[in-house]
Amino acid sequence: MVSLDLLVSAIVAGILLGGFYAAMTVGVSISFGMLDIVNIAHPAFIILGSYIAYIVNARLGIDPVVASILAAPLFYALGALIYQIYHVAFERRGDEALRGLAFFFGLLFITEVALILVFGVDYRFVETGYVGTTLHLGPIYLPLRMLVPFVCSLALVGGLQLFLTRSFIGRAIMAVSQDQLALQLMAANPVKIKRIAFALSIASAGIAGALLIIIQPVEPSIGRDYIGRVFAICVLGGMGSFPGMVVAALLLGIVESITATFYGPSWAPAVAFGCLLLTLAFRPAGILGRHA
């Protein structure tokens, strides 16, 4: 018997989860969707963000979200450095397809193994006042452990969307994703614009990492479980479009949550993969894609 209450709470949990997925994916929407840089190491940087939030939280007792915002400039600088190497070694040589991918694959491993060597493979978690609290709205349960990341995530995506559509640099980033030559005619340096955009994507990974460790305990290799998810959401959402990406993230969250509730949590990763394959096979432009 499928009970209505169970279905409703599964959908609510899925919306909260999906909202959080938007924070994990927004960086990929920028790097892969707009700049055409296939940064498969993105989830590894998210896990790095989780560990930084964990250290700051454990040592200084600072809230993980606040810690991640304080660490954002570091991630921004890391992103700028990585883009610079990527540009000089691959983009300029026109060699990004194969060796660029291998480069990010190598970064994924270096990050993951370095975390294993420093922290071991034990699960780490953060202590905050709200992790154990749950709000009740009638039959609906809203655990703050999920609600706080949900709200922070939407704020992050909303803020980035405002930045991209309202600021000069943001508009230049949007322009670079459409037509590099036009940007050069406007006397803006596309390499500099792309560096800023990529650095922003890595900064968003740091913040997403803090949200992740609020939701669940983290160990170095769980990032790999998210690679399929974030790229599925990015493609499903139509690559560079944030509204499409949020819709796709919520959809995937709901489908995963319903699958976990009715068929068991072990099948959840198969959902993301199935979505990805179906999308690639039948609708590569995404559900809200501009061009099919």
Place this chain on the structure above:
Amino acid sequence: VSNRVFCAVAFAVAAAAFALSLAVENEFYIRAAFVVLQFLVLATAWNLLGGYTGYVNFGTAAFFALGAYGSVVMEKLAPLPIPALVLVGGVVSGAVGLGMGYLTLRLRGAFFAIATLALAVVLQTLITNWDFVGGSRGAYIIAPAEIELLGHRIGYIRYLFLVMLLLSVIAVATARSIERSRLGFGFAAIRDDEQALIATTLSGALMGMAGAPYPFYITYLDPASGFNLNYAVNSIAMPLIGGMTSWVGPIVGALLIGTIQQFAIVTSFLGASPAVNLLVVGALLVAFVILAPRGIVGMMARHKGG
């Protein structure tokens, strides 16, 4: 050199290597050589797709594990000799490669790469939940201590080594003949979807074939060892470090990196753990793609060419 002559030479080299291995008393070295050859097959198989068509496969571990788990399933249903299991692994992984290629190869290469990455995660989830093959607890495979071969009794590990030697010959001969036919028919045909599809299938099949003897080598197979990312990292790093443009590159990369890794494990060099090994390979991969994109073979050719 024609394909037939090349195969004859390759078999002669393999026979010599096997004869030499019989003189080695300590089976520890045979085990190490088996692992190096396993990487040689995987690296050559990876390069069939990556080197000749430019598609990046991150799912080597998935294809390898499919072959290994194919053997576990057969061992439980109807035990077969190793050469037959190798064929089973080849068919299963080749079919999965064909399916993956069919769904994603018409899109940009990045999508294929991402799909293979996700494939590894999902297949591991499925195997972890499949109790018949032991689920997350893993499965024990009982390998005999010795086997009779042409009237001689040899240790089982030497037999597995021989199988892997022959697989290496098959893999290298396949790579070389594809390379030659490609050059023969001109470059116009390389980007052809059908050629990529054939390459994906052959590459997946060879990876599955490399995985089939693995349960008998390790005797205890669990998802963590079958899907070990070691395979994905090494099978990409070895061709890129050795050089991707010819069949020689993956051999050079596999023999070099594989031997160094085995040496590090045997001697505990610098307290080498599997994690340190991975870190070193990852760092070498990044260093080579940035500083020496043509790999070792490419650098040698440039020196010779002046």
